[in-house]
Every structure is written in structure tokens, then in C-alpha cells.
Amino acid sequence: xxxxxxxxxxxxxxxxxxxxxxxxxxxxxxxxxxxxxxxxxxxxxxxxxxxxxxxxxxxxxxxxxxxxxxxxxxxxxxxxxxxxxxxxxxxxxxxxxxxxxxxxxxxxxxxxxxxxxxxxxxxxxxxxxxxxxxxxxxxxxxxxxxxxxxxxxxxxxxxxxxxxxxxxxxxxxxxxxxxxxxxxxxxxxxxxxxxxxxxxxxxxxxxxxxxxxxxxxxxxxxxxxxxxxxxxxxxxxxxxxxxxxxxxxxxxxxxxxxxxxxxxxxxxxxxxxxxxxxxxxxxxxxxxxxxxxxxxxxxxxxxxxxxxxxxxxxxxxxxxxxxxxxxxxxxxxxxxxxxxxxxxxxxxxxxxxxxxxxxxxxxxxxxxxxxxxxxxxxxxxxxxxxxxxxxxxxxxxxxxxxxxxxxxxxxxxxxxxxxxxxxxxxxxxxxxxxxxxxxxxxxxxxxxxxxxxxxxxxxxxxxxxxxxxxxxxxxxxxxxxxxxxxxx
Amino acid sequence: xxxxxxxxxxxxxxxxxxxxxxxxxxxxxxxxxxxxxxxxxxxxxxxxxxxxxxxxxxxxxxxxxxxxxxxxxxxxxxxxxxxxxxxxxxxxxxxxxxxxxxxxxxxxxxxxxxxxxxxxxxxxxxxxxxxxxxxxxxxxxxxxxxxxxxxxxxxxxxxxxxxxxxxxxxxxxxxxxxxxxxxxxxxxxxxxxxxxxxxxxxxxxxxxxxxxxxxxxxxxxxxxxxxxxxxxxxxxxxxxxxxxxxxxxxxxxxxxxxxxxxxxxxxxxxxxxxxxxxxxxxxxxxxxxxxxxxxxxxxxxxxxxxxxxxxxxxxxxxxxxxxxxxxxxxxxxxxxxxxxxxxxxxxxxxxxxxxxxxxxxxxxxxxxxxxxxxxxxxxxxxxxxxxxxxxxxxxxxxxxxxxxxxxxxxxxxxxxxxxxxxxxxxxxxxxxxxxxxxxxxxxxxxxxxxxxxxxxxxxxxxxxxxxxxxxxxxxxxxxxxxxxxxxxxxxx
Numbered sequence: 001x002x003x004x005x006x007x008x009x010x011x012x013x014x015x016x017x018x019x020x021x022x023x024x025x026x027x028x029x030x031x032x033x034x035x036x037x038x039x040x041x042x043x044x045x046x047x048x049x050x051x052x053x054x055x056x057x058x059x060x061x062x063x064x065x066x067x068x069x070x071x072x073x074x075x076x077x078x079x080x081x082x083x084x085x086x087x088x089x090x091x092x093x094x095x096x097x098x099x100x101x102x103x104x105x106x107x108x109x110x111x112x113x114x115x116x117x118x119x120x121x122x123x124x125x126x127x128x129x130x131x132x133x134x135x136x137x138x139x140x141x142x143x144x145x146x147x148x149x150x151x152x153x154x155x156x157x158x159x160x161x162x163x164x165x166x167x168x169x170x171x172x173x174x175x176x177x178x179x180x181x182x183x184x185x186x187x188x189x190x191x192x193x194x195x196x197x198x199x200x201x202x203x204x205x206x207x208x209x210x211x212x213x214x215x216x217x218x219x220x221x222x223x224x225x226x227x228x229x230x231x232x233x234x235x236x237x238x239x240x241x242x243x244x245x246x247x248x249x250x251x252x253x254x255x256x257x258x259x260x261x262x263x264x265x266x267x268x269x270x271x272x273x274x275x276x277x278x279x280x281x282x283x284x285x286x287x288x289x290x291x292x293x294x295x296x297x298x299x300x301x302x303x304x305x306x307x308x309x310x311x312x313x314x315x316x317x318x319x320x321x322x323x324x325x326x327x328x329x330x331x332x333x334x335x336x337x338x339x340x341x342x343x344x345x346x347x348x349x350x351x352x353x354x355x356x357x358x359x360x361x362x363x364x365x366x367x368x369x370x371x372x373x374x375x376x377x378x379x380x381x382x383x384x385x386x387x388x389x390x391x392x393x394x395x396x397x398x399x400x401x402x403x404x405x406x407x408x409x410x411x412x413x414x415x416x417x418x419x420x421x422x423x424x425x426x427x428x429x430x431x432x433x434x435x436x437x438x439x440x441x442x443x444x445x446x447x448x449x450x451x452x453x454x455x456x457x458x459x460x461x462x463x464x465x466x467x468x469x470x471x472x473x474x475x476x477x478x479x480x481x482x483x484x485x486x487x488x
Numbered sequence: 489x490x491x492x493x494x495x496x497x498x499x500x501x502x503x504x505x506x507x508x509x510x511x512x513x514x515x516x517x518x519x520x521x522x523x524x525x526x527x528x529x530x531x532x533x534x535x536x537x538x539x540x541x542x543x544x545x546x547x548x549x550x551x552x553x554x555x556x557x558x559x560x561x562x563x564x565x566x567x568x569x570x571x572x573x574x575x576x577x578x579x580x581x582x583x584x585x586x587x588x589x590x591x592x593x594x595x596x597x598x599x600x601x602x603x604x605x606x607x608x609x610x611x612x613x614x615x616x617x618x619x620x621x622x623x624x625x626x627x628x629x630x631x632x633x634x635x636x637x638x639x640x641x642x643x644x645x646x647x648x649x650x651x652x653x654x655x656x657x658x659x660x661x662x663x664x665x666x667x668x669x670x671x672x673x674x675x676x677x678x679x680x681x682x683x684x685x686x687x688x689x690x691x692x693x694x695x696x697x698x699x700x701x702x703x704x705x706x707x708x709x710x711x712x713x714x715x716x717x718x719x720x721x722x723x724x725x726x727x728x729x730x731x732x733x734x735x736x737x738x739x740x741x742x743x744x745x746x747x748x749x750x751x752x753x754x755x756x757x758x759x760x761x762x763x764x765x766x767x768x769x770x771x772x773x774x775x776x777x778x779x780x781x782x783x784x785x786x787x788x789x790x791x792x793x794x795x796x797x798x799x800x801x802x803x804x805x806x807x808x809x810x811x812x813x814x815x816x817x818x819x820x821x822x823x824x825x826x827x828x829x830x831x832x833x834x835x836x837x838x839x840x841x842x843x844x845x846x847x848x849x850x851x852x853x854x855x856x857x858x859x860x861x862x863x864x865x866x867x868x869x870x871x872x873x874x875x876x877x878x879x880x881x882x883x884x885x886x887x888x889x890x891x892x893x894x895x896x897x898x899x900x901x902x903x904x905x906x907x908x909x910x911x912x913x914x915x916x917x918x919x920x921x922x923x924x925x926x927x928x929x930x931x932x933x934x935x936x937x938x939x940x941x942x943x944x945x946x947x948x949x950x951x952x953x954x955x956x957x958x959x960x961x962x963x964x965x966x967x968x969x970x971x972x973x974x975x976x977x978x979x980x
Binding site for chain 2: 082083089091096099101102103105200201202203204205207208209235236237238239314315317318320321322324326327328338342362365366367370374
């Protein structure tokens with residue numbers, strides 16, 4: 001039995017039934033990483049000691065018949081913007097290249113308390129800023145479906161690791177699509193919960209009002225199990241919601257007969273056939289299994305990208321001010337005075353995209369521009385949220401493509417930041433509205449054998465009401481069961 | 489405190505001074521405003537720290553409820569309207585002792601607004617507007633001096649990082665350094681009454697920046713203001729302001745224009761000097777703090793705090809005058825400290841002699857304390873003991889003069905008045921028989937003076953009284969002595 005090919009429920013069952021020990025599962029993954037990750041390059045740092053210690057703990061519990069956690073023995077990869085005590089956490093940035101955090105993120109703590117084994121830390125765009133993982137300060141990660149192509153981003157390492165069986169599940173972070181888009185491009189499932197559903201404590205901040213931690217998995221049940229574990233109020237995060245956490249796994253089975261599914265026309269105008277066709281097949285499938293399709297409109301969608309890049313960069317410019325060379329992280333080796341030290345440190349430590357966003361964010365918050373940019377963007381954000389509230393009066397979930405394009409080639413877009421920003425068009429709206437979204441595999445593009453383009457994964461995005469993750473996951477699960485992942 | 493000046497009084501009289509004060513007060517919470525670290529002063533550098541107040545990656549602030557309660561208390565004490573909904577904001581700037589690169593403060597939606605406090609100067613009361621009271625976190629401390637390598641490097645102590653502060657901004661209602669001093673004194677007294685801060689300027693728990701401008705009397709437009717910072721003791725506030733006012737008047741008199749700038753007070757040189765432009769050319773890029781939800785103060789919370797407010801100094805002063813019939817000056821002095829005012833009330837109630845009690849507390853007690861190098865505390869001389877002393881003096885058991893010595897003993901040994909009086913045999917002699925005995929001895933020993941008295945020179949009586957007092961070491965009741973002497977001299 002290939003232990004790395006199992007999904008979360010299968011690993012859990014194997015460990016419980018003593019078909020495989022947690023140690024065997026962890027070792028199988030570590031060996032596969034050793035063998036395969038030189039191509040994919042999804043990990044920045046491995047934590048085999050931590051994984052094996054945890055596996056041993058789980059195995060002792062199995063042996064002595066102690067109660068096991070929900071994720072007992074499940075190997076998991078963690079995006080490198082999420083803190084792991086004693087294990088290097090770089091945010092894929094040179095400025096934190098050697099940073100070892102003194103505490104665990106709440107999500108990490110909860111995962112380990114549930115028995116998960118952390119294999120290591122995955123690559124991403126620097127400080128989660130990007131859509132291709134090419135902005136990593138160290139190296140780009142490759143798409144397991146075509147090593148010439150990007151895995152998406154910013155959580156490209158986590159998506160690629162799950163797609164390549166280098167972890168059963170993974171944690172990513174999503175600010176404007178950074179879980180959903182790489183999930184789509186790598187052909188796996190990825191979930192961003194409602195803002196406040198999962199604690200951000202220990203998630204290195206990019207844009208605080210938009211940042212989320214969420215799971216990747218190869219099946220919807222995997223997402224439900226991980227979300228179940230990490231969701232819920234955290235006294236360390238004032239923005240985490242005090243809303244009860246339902247039993248997401250149990251809720252999967254409810255069926256979706258009569259579910260009203262909204263199709264927002266703004267998300268389909270101008271959509272290419274290579275994405276549009278699989279998505280249409282996915283929509284047809286949903287209809288075949290009992291959903292009612294309802295056209296809806298989200299009229300302010302056009303303003304979403306501009307709105308997002310103002311708010312996200314504004315917050316980023318402030319959140320990244322702490323990397324100044326004074327207390328931790330990189331400090332320039334030579335400098336004349338304090339100001340020079342700041343400038344040289346930040347110049348050497350940050351990559352081009354991070355600098356670009358700090359400058360953008362500083363600009364939109366500057367006196368004289370604040371009202372025209374930041375304040376206006378906040379108003380647009382309210383309008384976008386209102387769009388969704390309106391739409392959700394007549395539908396239960398909304399279906400859209402996750403990304404307007406499939407995985408593109410490494411280097412193909414990296415010189416054109418605006419083009420790169422536009423790739424977030426279908427994902428930023430949910431982030432701005434604070435609603436949950438899941439991307440599930442929905443077939444593939446046709447590919448073009450003649451020019452050597454293989455069929456590439458396509459992702460379908462399902463959006464739901466605030467704290468309605470259970471229904472969202474149930475719809476995704478029904479889609480998966482009906483064969484939607486493969487057929488689209 | 490008179491202030492030395494460089495400008496002729498008649499010149500200065502042509503100008504009106506406009507001052508507004510920004511006062512930072514450290515709240516007396518156990519823990520910091522956004523984390524559980526201790527706020528204790530004087531701990532080893534960087535020992536009261538955690539990921540939150542160190543600004544480590546991934547850390548998030550969680551608001552301390554006690555800090556909000558104290559801030560509300562302060563705001564109510566300053567007659568402010570507390571906003572049911574306020575917001576925190578980030579004030580962005582780079583400085584090594586600001587670990588996150590921004591300070592969490594409040595900006596366009598502060599906790600409280602539209603308050604006032606009353607000052608009194610030369611018997612005239614005046615209301616000074618309080619624009620706003622908002623909550624914020626303190627920064628750490630840069631240590632530029634005192635280390636072997638201080639010529640090359642600075643050290644940073646982040647114990648203070650995240651300590652809760654309120655900023656209290658006044659309206660530009662102050663018209664002189666003296667008014668400013670009175671405002672600060674009153675503000676401090678109120679904070680101490682409310683027990684929200686110890687207002688210790690030396691430890692930095694009260695800090696004051698001043699916005700100062702001058703304009704020709706009668707002008708409607710304000711002059712250009714400067715901001716005077718770094719005045720770190722009560723003593724220097726009037727001096728710093730007086731200096732700055734004269735500097736500005738001099739500029740205007742010479743036909744120049746005051747530069748809008750930040751100026752630092754140098755207490756050694758006794759002058760202000762301009763900060764380098766680069767040091768304050770900040771665009772703070774304020775925006776709402778996304779890590780904290782809006783601060784909501786429901787009515788129930790506000791009312792709970794309102795109910796916990798103590799009587800404030802001004803009201804107490806008025807009540808002392810009304811209830812105890814104290815002279816205004818005594819009442820005003822007594823209420824300068826809540827502990828002293830409470831002490832007074834206790835003594836007054838125990839002895840039933842409020843005016844005497846006030847005298848003893850304001851005049852004799854400080855003197856006695858000073859003799860022993862002690863400062864006021866309600867336990868040095870328990871209220872019951874002082875009340876006993878006042879009672880004995882009023883009753884005539886001892887004279888007022890001896891009472892002072894008794895008080896000194898009480899302060900020194902912690903004994904009660906009656907104990908001192910008994911141990912030293914200080915009780916006044918009022919028994920006519922005892923006094924008559926002494927009087928007869930003196931009359932017998934001084935026939936010449938007796939002759940003078942009897943021949944009509946009645947003023948000699950005074951001399952006899954003195955002799956009796958001397959013989960009784962001052963313990964004899966002077967009134968009784970006179971009566972006895974008259975009888976002895978005239979009768980035989």
C-alpha cells in the first residue's frame with residue numbers, strides 16, 4: 001500500500017486499525033519528499049524530528065488504546081508564513097531567512113493537539129504576495145502536473161505538495177485567493193473559511209483584514225476534517241469569531257437536493273473556452289444532481305481588483321514595517337546611520353514584489369491620498385459585501401471559475417505585475433466580503449499535444465454565506481462524489 | 489513661582505498667549521494594554537516582554553479591559569462624553585524603540601470627547617476645555633547613555649512597550665504659563681483621585697507636550713504655534729512655556745515670523761531648541777487597526793464606571809466649606825490630595841472640631857513630619873490619635889504649644905497623645921489649689937513687687953503670672969493663674 005497516496009480519512013483509518021503506524025506513514029512521506037521534491041521543490045524546510053516525535057506519540061496512544069485525535073497520524077505540510085516553534089519560518093523572504101519563532105500559531109497548536117504530524121514548511125510567494133510562487137525569495141516551486149509551469153500562489157508549495165503526494169493535507173493562507181487559486185492550478189481542493197473562522201494568531205500578517213489560514217486536501221472530507229480542527233474562537237486573536245463550530249465532517253452527508261446555486265454573470269463574461277468549458281460541465285453536473293441554477297448579478301465586481309490592491313497593500317505596508325533589522329531577522333552588514341541601516345536592510349531583505357506593494361501601500365495611505373484611495377476602497381469593499389448579501393437572498397451558494405487561466409509557464413508573467421494581479425479577479429471578491437470559498441478540481445483543459453501543452457487542472461469555486469462552510473462543503477462533497485473532480 | 493523673563497512687561501502685555509496641552513498619562517493596570525506582560529517599573533531590561541509587545545511576526549493585540557475601564561474613569565473625571573463606539577488606529581513611523589513600526593493609538597474616533605476641567609488662579613475659577621481622551625500603547629525606551637560603548641551604540645528596553653496610556657488633549661484655552669501649571673496640577677490631582685495613574689513625571693507616567701503661540705491682544709487669528717516637548721518635570725513647565733512665549737514675542741517684535749516646528753526643552757540650558765526637521769517630518773499614515781474590532785462601550789459598562797467615581801477635588805472643596813465651615817483656603821489645601829482629605833474627614837468626625845483638625849493637619853502635622861524626615865501617610869499618625877490630641881487641646885488638658893511637642897513625639901514614636909501626655913507629665917494644671925500653692929510661695933518671696941501691685945500698679949500682675957508659669961514649666965492654665973493671683977495679692 002502506498003501510504004502517500006491515501007487521503008486523510010484513509011490515513012486515519014490505517015493508523016487506527018494498525019494497518020500502518022503513524023511512524024510508517026510519516027517515513028513514507030519523508031522518503032517520497034527526499035526522492036521527488038528535488039523536482040517540485042515544494043518544501044523550504046523539513047521538520048522530520050518533529051514529525052517523527054509526534055508519530056511516536058500517536059503510535060504509543062494507539063498501542064495503549066488511548067483516545068486518538070481527529071488527525072492522529074496525518075502528515076501535514078505547513079505554509080512558511082505560519083509559525084512553528086523551533087522550526088525555521090521564513091515567509092519565503094531573505095529578511096527572515098534564519099528566523100526561528102518562539103511560539104506556534106494557534107492553528108499549528110490545534111493540529112498537533114489533534115495528532116497531525118508536521119512534515120515541514122512549504123514554499124510560497126514572499127510574505128504571501130503573489131499568484132505563482134515565483135516571488136519566493138529562495139526558488140520557485142513547480143507544478144506537479146507540468147514542471148515547466150507554476151503551481152499558482154501564493155500557497156504554491158502547499159498546493160504542489162498535496163498534489164504530488166508529498167503531504168496528505170496542507171495548511172495555506174489566503175488573502176486574495178492564495179489557497180483557492182493554487183488549489184485550482186494544482187488540481188486539489190482548497191478552502192478559505194469565513195473571515196474570523198480560523199485564528200490568525202501566528203500567521204505572519206500580510207493584510208490583516210483579509211488574511212485567512214485554510215486547508216488543502218485531495219478530497220473534500222480532508223478539508224472538513226482540518227477545518228474542524230483549526231476553526232473556532234481564539235483568545236489570542238480579537239478578530240476570531242465566537243461562532244460555534246459545527247461537525248463539518250458529519251454535515252458532509254446531508255445531500256444537496258434543491259440547493260440553489262447562483263451563477264454570477266460578471267464572472268463568465270469574456271471567460272476563455274479552455275476554462276469555461278470544464279466549468280460549464282461542472283455546472284451541468286451540479287444541476288444533474290439536484291441543484292437549482294439561478295442567474296445572479298454582483299454588479300461591483302469590476303472594482304474588486306483595484307479595491308483589493310489598495311486595501312491589501314495599505315495594510316501590508318504597515319505590517320511589514322517591523323522588519324527593520326533592529327530586533328530580529330536580517331540586518332545589513334554595513335551602514336552609516338540608523339536610516340541607512342533601515343534602507344539597506346529592507347533593500348537587501350525584500351524582493352521586488354514586496355517592495356512594490358510596500359510602496360503602493362505607503363502611497364495610498366499618505367496624507368492627501370488617503371481619502372481618494374484607502375477610504376474609497378473601503379466604501380467599495382462595503383458595496384462588494386452588499387452585492388453578495390443581495391445575491392445570497394436568492395441562492396445558497398455561488399459558483400464561479402477559480403482562476404481565469406490554467407497554470408502558466410514559469411517566467412511567462414513575472415515581468416507583468418498587472419497581468420499577474422488580474423489573475424486574482426475571481427478570488428478577491430470573497431476575500432473582501434469576508435465570505436467563505438472553496439476551490440475544487442473540475443476537470444482539465446484540453447491541452448495541445450502539438451505545442452506540447454498537457455491538459456491542465458481547472459478549478460471551480462463555490463462561495464457561501466458567512467459561517468456557512470458546512471453547506472459549502474456539502475455541495476463540494478456532492479460534486480466530488482458525483483465524479484465532478486475528474487469530469488468537470 | 490515667579491518666572492524670570494527677557495521681555496519688558498509692557499511689551500508682553502500687548503500680546504495674548506495661547507496654550508494647549510497634550511498630556512500622556514500612564515494607566516495603573518497590572519498588565520499591558522495588548523498583552524499579559526507586567527507593567528512594573530524598574531524590572532531588568534526587556535524582561536517584561538512577550539511576542540506581542542516585542543512585535544514578533546504573527547503576534548496579535550488583545551485589548552486589556554482594565555485599561556479601558558480606567559480610561560473611561562479618567563474621561564468621566566474630566567467631564568467628557570464617552571463614545572459608545574470608538575476605533576483603534578495605527579500610527580506608522582520607524583523608530584528602533586517602536587517594535588511593530590507603528591503605534592496602536594486612536595485617531596478619528598477617540599474614546600471620549602468634549603470635556604472640561606476647572607482651574608483656579610488668584611481666586612478666579614476658569615473652565616478649560618478637554619478636546620479628547622484616547623487610549624494608546626507606549627513605545628519602548630532607547631538608552632543612549634550609561635554604557636561603556638554608548639559612544640557607538642544605543643540599547644533598547646522594551647519593558648515599556650505596550651504599557652497603556654491615555655492622551656488628554658486640551659483646547660487652546662490656556663492663557664499663561666501659570667494657568668497651564670494650574671491645569672496640569674488639577675489634572676494630576678484628578679487622576680490621583682481616580683486612582684488611574686500615579687502621575688509620576690520622573691518615571692514617565694505623566695508626560696506633557698505644549699502647543700504654544702502668541703498673538704497681538706484683540707487679534708482673532710491664532711499665531712503660528714510651536715510644539716514644546718520633553719518637559720519632564722512639573723518644576724520646568726512654567727519656565728519652558730515662559731521661555732517659549734518670550735522667544736516668540738521677541739521674533740514677532742523684531743518683525744519676524746514664528747516657524748511652525750517642534751522644540752525640545754533643555755532643562756540644563758533652561759531653553760527650548762528646534763528639533764532637526766528630519767526628526768519630525770512624519771506622515772503617520774493613520775488607518776484603522778485591522779487587528780482589533782471597534783471598541784464598544786455599552787451603557788451598562790459606562791454606568792458601572794460612573795457609579796465607581798469618587799468625589800472629585802473641586803466638589804470636595806465646596807462640600808468642606810459648606811459642611812465643616814472651613815475657610816476656603818484650608819478646604820482648597822486639604823483636597824489637594826485625596827488621602828489627606830479623607831484623613832481630615834476622619835479626624836474631624838472623631839474630634840468634632842473640624843477647624844482645629846484642619847489647622848493641625850495643614851500646619852502642625854507637616855512641621856512635625858518634617859522634623860522626623862517623614863512624609864504624610866494616614867498611618868504615621870492614625871486619625872484616632874490626632875483626633876485625641878485635638879480633643880485634649882480643646883479641652884484644655886494641654887496647651888496648644890505643648891500639643892505641638894506632643895505631636896512631634898507621636899510622629900517620632902507612633903505613640904498616642906494621651907500616652908505622651910501621661911509619660912511626660914505634660915497635662916495642664918488647672919486645679920486652683922495646686923496653683924495657689926505655687927502662687928503663695930512666689931508672693932511670699934517677692935514683697936517688693938507685692939507692694940508695687942498693692943499701691944495700684946496692677947500691671948505687675950503680668951510679671952507674677954510669668955513667674956508662676958515658669959515655676960510650672962508652662963503647664964499651668966494661664967486663666968486660672970490670673971484669678972488665683974488676683975485673690976492672693978489682693979486678699980491678704
